[in-house]
Amino acid sequence: MSEFICAIDQGTTSSRAIIFDRTGRIRGTGQKEHAQHFPQPGWVEHDAAEIWRNVREVVGIALADAEITRHDLAAVGITNQRETTVVWDRATGDPVHPAIVWQDTRTQEVVDRLADGDVNRFRERCGLPLSTYFSAPKLVWLLENVEGMRARAEAGELAFGTIDSWVLWNLTGGPDGGVHATDVTNASRTMLMSLQTCEWDASLLESFGIPAALLPEIRSSSEVYGKAASNSLLRHTPVAGMLGDQQAATFGQAAFAAGEAKNTYGTGAFLIVNTGEEVVRSEEGLLSTVAYRLGDAPPVYALEGSVAVTGSLVQWLRDNLGIISTAPEVETLARTVDSNGGCYIVPAFSGLFAPWWRPDARGVIVGLTGFIHRGHIARAALESTAYQVADVVAAANKDAEVPLRELRVDGGMAANDTLMQFQADLLDVEVVRPAVLETTALGAAFAAGLAVGFWDDLDALRALWQEERRFAPSMDAGERERLRAGWLRAVEHSFNLA
Numbered sequence: 001m002s003e004f005i006c007a008i009d010q011g012t013t014s015s016r017a018i019i020f021d022r023t024g025r026i027r028g029t030g031q032k033e034h035a036q037h038f039p040q041p042g043w044v045e046h047d048a049a050e051i052w053r054n055v056r057e058v059v060g061i062a063l064a065d066a067e068i069t070r071h072d073l074a075a076v077g078i079t080n081q082r083e084t085t086v087v088w089d090r091a092t093g094d095p096v097h098p099a100i101v102w103q104d105t106r107t108q109e110v111v112d113r114l115a116d117g118d119v120n121r122f123r124e125r126c127g128l129p130l131s132t133y134f135s136a137p138k139l140v141w142l143l144e145n146v147e148g149m150r151a152r153a154e155a156g157e158l159a160f161g162t163i164d165s166w167v168l169w170n171l172t173g174g175p176d177g178g179v180h181a182t183d184v185t186n187a188s189r190t191m192l193m194s195l196q197t198c199e200w201d202a203s204l205l206e207s208f209g210i211p212a213a214l215l216p217e218i219r220s221s222s223e224v225y226g227k228a229a230s231n232s233l234l235r236h237t238p239v240a241g242m243l244g245d246q247q248a249a250t251f252g253q254a255a256f257a258a259g260e261a262k263n264t265y266g267t268g269a270f271l272i273v274n275t276g277e278e279v280v281r282s283e284e285g286l287l288s289t290v291a292y293r294l295g296d297a298p299p300v301y302a303l304e305g306s307v308a309v310t311g312s313l314v315q316w317l318r319d320n321l322g323i324i325s326t327a328p329e330v331e332t333l334a335r336t337v338d339s340n341g342g343c344y345i346v347p348a349f350s351g352l353f354a355p356w357w358r359p360d361a362r363g364v365i366v367g368l369t370g371f372i373h374r375g376h377i378a379r380a381a382l383e384s385t386a387y388q389v390a391d392v393v394a395a396a397n398k399d400a401e402v403p404l405r406e407l408r409v410d411g412g413m414a415a416n417d418t419l420m421q422f423q424a425d426l427l428d429v430e431v432v433r434p435a436v437l438e439t440t441a442l443g444a445a446f447a448a449g450l451a452v453g454f455w456d457d458l459d460a461l462r463a464l465w466q467e468e469r470r471f472a473p474s475m476d477a478g479e480r481e482r483l484r485a486g487w488l489r490a491v492e493h494s495f496n497l498a
């Protein structure tokens, strides 16, 4: 009897495989970081081949950790860092260029040219403003900069995919019959899909000059796409769930009803508010996107507040400044002081995303005095995550009829109690952490499990969600306003620096 589901979570910082049982509990994990390449200021690349090798490896580690084999698996789900763009040769499986990561800003010139003074010109159709963040400008850059790529793309020799498609294609056989598909949530981040029809939009393809022959088929988030190839440890296991990581976390948090929301704290931070079967347009700089689609059911939509740099600022403290040696140490260092000492860090390494959408912003540290030491820097770095999330929650509250009553949280940084308490203080709402923090992987497992009948329906999934801890706000209103005002002044200092 197949008692488990394997979720592959290919994130910006690392790849994970997690084995879940029927109760949604974790039974085994494998995890491996991959290299971040910064070949020029503003450029961020990944080696897609390294990512695929790591995915294979972590699946093996997770199966061993759970002491099971593929025979014990009912299905595999895939979830992934979104927007990151890979183009590969269909015959050899070799990428034609390093993957251009979602945080990469090299395409600003492409974006300015296409925007022609109006970054919102495609927003009605695809829900997104023109930004270096999304896949289409990255694909345009590749078509213009990789020699011979356009002709090869038009001849059907090359395949484009976000990381979900790259993993699925390789897992299902690569050049030997690999399935070239994506799901609606990932497709909704390319700028090439119509939000209404959930199909590639001919007019968007024309505006960006993208050959249709490059594109994967758009499928739902929960159905059998294919089976793992015979050269895989997962051999013949159905691959049955696929969602972008933020949508997967929403699904894993059982935020199935309109108005339910979650915030994930990873490399970046992402607030998603379920808006039901209706596409809601934000007046406040949030994105309209697809939350999930289950088989033939109508798509469920969402509003999203995307923050580019949160956990990656912690990595920067570790790797570039060397003031901590592991990410969790940032909490120990931040706790050596009881306030930020007037210091704020605005980590606008990729400009500022929601709700500001300021590509001209760059990172700043403000409020420095002789009093400030590394403890304050660590604290300001942690707090910058909470301020940025507070900005997107404020935007969501302005868009919504009813303000958020509590915030469900997850992701690597949500393990940080100091940050979660500060977040509750700053928002003045309770922050609720679930028992399973790996909600991204859990969401992919849920989608895969639903498709193969491992779980019956959304009610069965909702019953599996469990709370671990609640952080109640305890800061007085005056202090909250003083800190927020200091942050907003710091944000203004980050503008016009690119």
Ligand SMILES: Nc1ncnc2c1ncn2[C@@H]1O[C@H](COP(=O)(O)OP(=O)(O)O)[C@@H](O)[C@H]1O
Pocket (backbone or CB within 6 Å): 011, 012, 013, 014, 265, 266, 267, 268, 310, 311, 312, 313, 314, 315, 327, 328, 329, 330, 331, 411, 412, 413, 415, 416
């Ligand atoms: N205890 C912690 N405190 C602060 N930041 C952390 C902590 N643990 C991990 N991080 C940060 O969180 C990120 C990893 O979170 P994760 O959810 O695994 O990211 P992703 O899915 O983007 O790869 C890294 O950027 C790391 O610096």
Ligand SMILES: O=P(O)(O)OC[C@H](O)CO
Pocket (backbone or CB within 6 Å): 010, 011, 012, 013, 080, 081, 082, 083, 102, 244, 245, 246, 266, 267, 268, 269, 306
């Ligand atoms: O890898 P994460 O978890 O930081 O998520 C990245 C997002 O999907 C980018 O949109």
